[in-house]
Amino acid sequence: MQKKFKLVLIGLSVLSLGCAGFSHNRKSPTFVESSYGYVITPVQSANLLVVDWFENILKYFKGISSLNSENKQLKEELLEARAELNRLKLVEYENLQLEALVNLQKENSQYKTVPARVISKDPGNWFDSFIINKGTDNGLQKNMVVINQDGLVGKISECGYNYSKVISIINDADAVSAESLRTNDIGYVVADFLGDAKCKMQYSESSADLLVGDEIVTSHLSEIFPQGISIGHIIDLTVDSQTSIQYAIIEPSVDFSKLEYVLVLDTVFQNEYIDNQNVSEGN
Amino acid sequence: MIYIIYLIVSTLIFIFQTTLCQYIAIAGIIPNVMLIFVVVISLLKGPNEGLIIGVIMGLLQDSYFCEYIGSNLFLYGIIGYLIGYLTPHINRSSIVTSIYMTMFATIIYNVCFYTLNIVLRGYTGFNIYFFLNILTELVYNVILVFLVYPTIYYINQKGTQYLEKNNRF
Numbered sequence: 258m259q260k261k262f263k264l265v266l267i268g269l270s271v272l273s274l275g276c277a278g279f280s281h282n283r284k285s286p287t288f289v290e291s292s293y294g295y296v297i298t299p300v301q302s303a304n305l306l307v308v309d310w311f312e313n314i315l316k317y318f319k320g321i322s323s324l325n326s327e328n329k330q331l332k333e334e335l336l337e338a339r340a341e342l343n344r345l346k347l348v349e350y351e352n353l354q355l356e357a358l359v360n361l362q363k364e365n366s367q368y369k370t371v372p373a374r375v376i377s378k379d380p381g382n383w384f385d386s387f388i389i390n391k392g393t394d395n396g397l398q399k400n401m402v403v404i405n406q407d408g409l410v411g412k413i414s415e416c417g418y419n420y421s422k423v424i425s426i427i428n429d430a431d432a433v434s435a436e437s438l439r440t441n442d443i444g445y446v447v448a449d450f451l452g453d454a455k456c457k458m459q460y461s462e463s464s465a466d467l468l469v470g471d472e473i474v475t476s477h478l479s480e481i482f483p484q485g486i487s488i489g490h491i492i493d494l495t496v497d498s499q500t501s502i503q504y505a506i507i508e509p510s511v512d513f514s515k516l517e518y519v520l521v522l523d524t525v526f527q528n529e530y531i532d533n534q535n536v537s538e539g540n
Numbered sequence: 541m542i543y544i545i546y547l548i549v550s551t552l553i554f555i556f557q558t559t560l561c562q563y564i565a566i567a568g569i570i571p572n573v574m575l576i577f578v579v580v581i582s583l584l585k586g587p588n589e590g591l592i593i594g595v596i597m598g599l600l601q602d603s604y605f606c607e608y609i610g611s612n613l614f615l616y617g618i619i620g621y622l623i624g625y626l627t628p629h630i631n632r633s634s635i636v637t638s639i640y641m642t643m644f645a646t647i648i649y650n651v652c653f654y655t656l657n658i659v660l661r662g663y664t665g666f667n668i669y670f671f672l673n674i675l676t677e678l679v680y681n682v683i684l685v686f687l688v689y690p691t692i693y694y695i696n697q698k699g700t701q702y703l704e705k706n707n708r709f
Binding site: 262265266269270272273274275276277279280281286290294297300301304305307308376377378379380381382383384386387388414422424450451514 | 551554555556557558559560561562563565568569570572574591595601602603604605606607608609610611613614617618621625650653654657658667669670673677
């Protein structure tokens with residue numbers, strides 16, 4: 258019996274190490290994975306329909322009791338909103354002029370985007386990777402950038418035919434080159450597994466000038482992410498007790514626990530970067 | 541034949557875990573139904589079936605959510621085998637055994653997963669959140685055993701009776 262246990266232990270170790278070596282740096286899922294994913298993706302999407310159905314019924318019953326009071330409240334809010342709207346139109350005009358100066362937002366709007374829905378999430382509690390319902394059939398590729406309305410979500414790490422695996426920025430494997438919007442100090446954002454905020458930024462402490470509240474965006478040094486996508490803002494500056502490296506604790510702009518719809522930027526920036534380099538060398 | 545049923549049931553539980561289970565999270569922590577299933581199967585059917593179910597579950601989770609295939613394959617497999625292997629003289633059909641074994645499996649799985657995937661990458665921080673995460677999942681898993689165990693016990697008994705009656709295997 259003991260011999261058999263040793264045999265199982267050794268067999269499993271060899272099998273998993275072999276698989277890890279085989280899957281190291283792979284470009285796309287194997288045929289078996291891809292076809293299995295092709296079969297189970299519709300089932301996962303169907304599960305979402307069940308959830309939506311329950312949510313709609315719940316909303317309906319919640320709605321009935323509060324409709325009258327809500328109606329009164331909404332009318333009052335409408336008056337306030339109209340006044341606010343007039344004020345905002347003035348602000349918007351001013352904002353347009355400023356935006357032209359900063360020219361960050363406009364750079365993002367030039368990329369084509371593919372909307373996608375999150376259909377399943379990591380079963381464990383340590384990582385935050387998830388699967389979206391678009392794949393190579395919609396022209397997605399590895400290393401495409403995933404965002405939502407709030408900011409940067411992550412990048413695509415593998416593409417099946419009708420599903421893609423997304424690694425979020427709060428995964429350790431994925432360090433994002435970042436800069437502070439106020440001072441342009443460069444650093445990189447890594448995951449913080451054992452903290453509330455789940456993200457932290459390492460930077461060169463001698464030269465950087467960071468303050469609590471600074472907004473952190475992706476930097477121009479990043480090979481995968483385009484410049485100027487919001488990552489989060491600093492909520493604390495600390496020193497790691499074991500390694501005595503200085504960190505800025507970052508609250509991500511995106512709420513990863515409530516992620517449902519995401520946008521995929523339909524451009525692989527990595528190739529673009531390499532192409533530009535070749536062109537400049539050629540010249 | 542029986543292995544195809546194992547594959548289908550494992551896939552269904554994997555899909556349940558990755559979609560519907562996300563909606564019953566408490567404080568951001570979700571229970572691990574896959575692990576409970578591996579433990580219960582290993583207790584009811586023995587170490588070999590536990591090993592097979594564990595390897596299927598690990599492969600599924602690794603290939604769809606992890607960067608490298610291997611860590612979950614090893615952990616689920618060895619847990620599935622160990623649970624059946626360590627308990628030959630205990631009354632396996634008692635629910636108390638499955639509660640203790642789920643607690644054991646949850647702790648082993650989380651500590652080893654953290655070590656394999658995070659500590660070995662050079663991230664060596666340990667603080668209160670590490671223990672809180674594991675403790676929350678532990679409590680949640682133990683609550684779910686009361687649901688999962690009777691269901692699988694019932695299905696297992698019915699299935700065995702059906703197979704004995706028809707003498708197919």
